[in-house]
Amino acid sequence: MFKWFHRLGSPKIFFEMSGRWQVPLLWLSVVMLTGGAAWALLFVPPDYQQGNSVRIMYIHVPAAILAQSGYVMMSGAAAVFLIWRIKLADVAVKCIAPLGASITFIALLTGAIWGKPTWGTWWVWDARLTSTLVLFFLYIGVIALRSAMERHAGAGRACAILALVGVVNLPVIKFSVEWWYTLHQPASFSLTEKPTMPVEMWLPLLVMVVAYYLFFFAIWIMRIRNEILLTEKNTDWVKQWLATR
Amino acid sequence: MKFGRMKSHRRNRMLIIVFIVCAAAGATTFTLFALNENINLFYSPEQIVRGEAPLGKTIRAGGMVQDGSVIRAEEGLGVSFVVSDLKSAQVTIEFEGILPDMFREGQGIIALGQLTDKGVFVAEEVLAKHDENYMPPEVADALKNEHQSSAETYNKANYN
Amino acid sequence: MNLFIASVQRDLLVHFRHPSEVLNPLIFFVVVISLFPLGIGPEPGQLKEIAPGIVWVAALLATLMSMDSMFRSDFEDGSLEQVVLSEQSTFIFVLAKVASHWLLSGLPLVLLMPLAALLLFLDEAGIWALTLSLLLVSPTLSLLGGIGAALTVGLPRGGLLVTILVMPLYVPVLVLATAMVQAAEAGSETIGYIYWLLAILFGAVCLAPIATAAAVNVATDQ
Numbered sequence: 001m002f003k004w005f006h007r008l009g010s011p012k013i014f015f016e017m018s019g020r021w022q023v024p025l026l027w028l029s030v031v032m033l034t035g036g037a038a039w040a041l042l043f044v045p046p047d048y049q050q051g052n053s054v055r056i057m058y059i060h061v062p063a064a065i066l067a068q069s070g071y072v073m074m075s076g077a078a079a080v081f082l083i084w085r086i087k088l089a090d091v092a093v094k095c096i097a098p099l100g101a102s103i104t105f106i107a108l109l110t111g112a113i114w115g116k117p118t119w120g121t122w123w124v125w126d127a128r129l130t131s132t133l134v135l136f137f138l139y140i141g142v143i144a145l146r147s148a149m150e151r152h153a154g155a156g157r158a159c160a161i162l163a164l165v166g167v168v169n170l171p172v173i174k175f176s177v178e179w180w181y182t183l184h185q186p187a188s189f190s191l192t193e194k195p196t197m198p199v200e201m202w203l204p205l206l207v208m209v210v211a212y213y214l215f216f217f218a219i220w221i222m223r224i225r226n227e228i229l230l231t232e233k234n235t236d237w238v239k240q241w242l243a244t245r
Numbered sequence: 246m247k248f249g250r251m252k253s254h255r256r257n258r259m260l261i262i263v264f265i266v267c268a269a270a271g272a273t274t275f276t277l278f279a280l281n282e283n284i285n286l287f288y289s290p291e292q293i294v295r296g297e298a299p300l301g302k303t304i305r306a307g308g309m310v311q312d313g314s315v316i317r318a319e320e321g322l323g324v325s326f327v328v329s330d331l332k333s334a335q336v337t338i339e340f341e342g343i344l345p346d347m348f349r350e351g352q353g354i355i356a357l358g359q360l361t362d363k364g365v366f367v368a369e370e371v372l373a374k375h376d377e378n379y380m381p382p383e384v385a386d387a388l389k390n391e392h393q394s395s396a397e398t399y400n401k402a403n404y405n
Numbered sequence: 406m407n408l409f410i411a412s413v414q415r416d417l418l419v420h421f422r423h424p425s426e427v428l429n430p431l432i433f434f435v436v437v438i439s440l441f442p443l444g445i446g447p448e449p450g451q452l453k454e455i456a457p458g459i460v461w462v463a464a465l466l467a468t469l470m471s472m473d474s475m476f477r478s479d480f481e482d483g484s485l486e487q488v489v490l491s492e493q494s495t496f497i498f499v500l501a502k503v504a505s506h507w508l509l510s511g512l513p514l515v516l517l518m519p520l521a522a523l524l525l526f527l528d529e530a531g532i533w534a535l536t537l538s539l540l541l542v543s544p545t546l547s548l549l550g551g552i553g554a555a556l557t558v559g560l561p562r563g564g565l566l567v568t569i570l571v572m573p574l575y576v577p578v579l580v581l582a583t584a585m586v587q588a589a590e591a592g593s594e595t596i597g598y599i600y601w602l603l604a605i606l607f608g609a610v611c612l613a614p615i616a617t618a619a620a621v622n623v624a625t626d627q
Contacts, residue, residue, distance in 0.1 A: 117347075118345075118347055118373065120345025120372055130576065130580070131576075134573045137573040138573050141569050141570045141573060144566060144569050144570070145556060145557070148560050148566055152559065152560075153626075154623040157619075158556050158620060161552075161556065161616055161619050161620050162552075162556060164616070165552055165613075168574075168612065254492050257408075257493075257497060258494065261494060261496050261497065265611045268607045268608075268610040269608075271603070271610075272605075272608040272610075275600045275603040275604035275607060276601075276604040278604075279600035279601040279604055282594070282600060
């Protein structure tokens with residue numbers, strides 16, 4: 001049943017398979033990113049209240065969504081590593097942590113830039129913003145633990161445990177808006193509900209969200225491939241692969 | 246001998262499971278209790294009018310800025326306005342400083358400040374609440390002109 | 406159960422013989438608290454307003470200071486490995502470690518609370534709320550901190566790392582606890598906060614030792 005799963009867990013097979021996907025994925029995401037950004041910046045009508053500053057949404061909202069789901073993906077990989085001891089899952093955790101931290105940083109930064117014209121302040125200590133900041137610290141924690149344990153055999157398991165502990169924080173992020181009545185509006189985009197935005201505003205947002213995800217996956221896969229080459233550099237298949245380059 | 250040890254080992258395991266289950270049950274119970282209690286960091290105009298908000302303490306208050314209620318001081322940055330919950334409750338807010346760009350009549354705001362015994366809310370900070378309903382200006386105009394009552398229900402939905 | 410009691414007894418005994426490790430975080434706590442009036446100014450109204458935050462941050466830092474030593478000496482003399490290899494449950498051992506940590510660092514902090522509140526001119530309602538909030542939260546602090554302590558036990562300069570790893574986990578309790586004290590000072594209802602803090606405490610009791618036990622296994626498995 002888990003045959004394909006274990007097969008994919010082999011670094012060699014993952015490397016071969018991802019090699020075919022990597023380049024088209026990257027190109028698609030870059031095209032969608034530029035297209036979506038151009039659409040959002042040039043053609044989307046300004047908001048009736050916020051005017052042109054609403055366009056920051058097209059950078060901020062996808063980053064904020066990805067910041068959270070990036071952590072879920074990381075802890076998913078961490079769980080796979082702890083349960084099945086698939087080495088590749090550990091590599092995936094190692095490679096996603098800095099990516100997630102940077103996307104969270106982008107979400108915080110664009111949120112601050114957006115907050116200035118709309119709320120009248122760069123930063124508000126409300127639940128949502130605070131929990132995104134905490135999410136950023138959680139990523140930093142995983143990165144810091146990894147770099148401190150560089151020479152330890154247990155580094156992967158320790159980081160996986162920490163990632164899973166941190167995932168407990170995610171419901172807090174989810175429900176924080178309901179716990180504390182605050183400035184931050186409820187999530188502006190959800191798949192289950194009918195969007196409150198008109199189609200010409202949410203469609204480019206959807207494009208941007210998908211583009212962010214694709215770009216994230218492309219970079220993630222590239223990082224994993226690099227890591228595989230580094231750790232497997234003494235194996236025959238890597239030597240053969242290098243010879244064909 | 247060995248059998249006895251196994252037994253204590255197994256009893257330990259059972260103890261742990263019982264312990265975890267009890268703790269989980271406790272966590273769930275208290276979460277349910279907590280959800281029933283309303284933690285208030287924010288007071289609506291209605292609560293302030295009813296006297297539920299503490300006097301002289303820094304609290305958050307908010308509501309919709311009433312149309313035509315904004316009075317600016319002749320000198321300086323002083324401004325006073327009335328916020329309401331679109332029903333009967335109204336609270337006067339006084340503020341001295343620069344209001345955010347998004348501040349306008351009919352818009353939701355949140356103020357951080359203190360309630361005086363005269364029922365006036367003296368704000369130290371006024372923040373505009375932006376809602377999740379994004380729309381182009383033409384749509385907003387159309388909505389406004391369309392029908393007074395529908396615009397009001399729209400605003401209500403906004404505020405909530 | 407025997408393991409739990411034996412382990413707690415042993416930890417208490419060890420620390421009564423060498424009290425400096427227990428006393429230092431407490432002294433640190435008092436010193437930090439008394440620095441704030443010196444830095445901000447002795448005006449009672451101002452101090453009273455920021456007292457919950459000051460006391461809470463000082464308490465967090467004091468707890469984190471003592472966190473590093475939770476498993477360290479056991480790790481260094483090899484008894485941690487013995488426990489993991491034995492048939493005894495690591496879960497119970499970890500729980501005992503957390504319990505003795507709380508008895509030696511959390512509980513003394515709770516007892517110091519009235520003193521801290523006095524230095525910062527808190528009124529009676531504030532003192533009670535502060536003490537109660539710390540009583541409810543300090544076991545959570547020990548439980549969550551235990552995860553960080555176990556993860557970093559074999560590492561040099563683990564103390565700083567514990568702070569980075571554990572601080573984010575402390576944020577929700579910090580927010581709720583200070584909000585509770587402020588609500589009590591304002592004369593409003595605090596029961597909602599107490600329920601939340603209890604819910605978090607029970608959640609931590611059931612989940613944190615699992616993670617800590619797993620981390621102890623990793624640390625000894627080299």
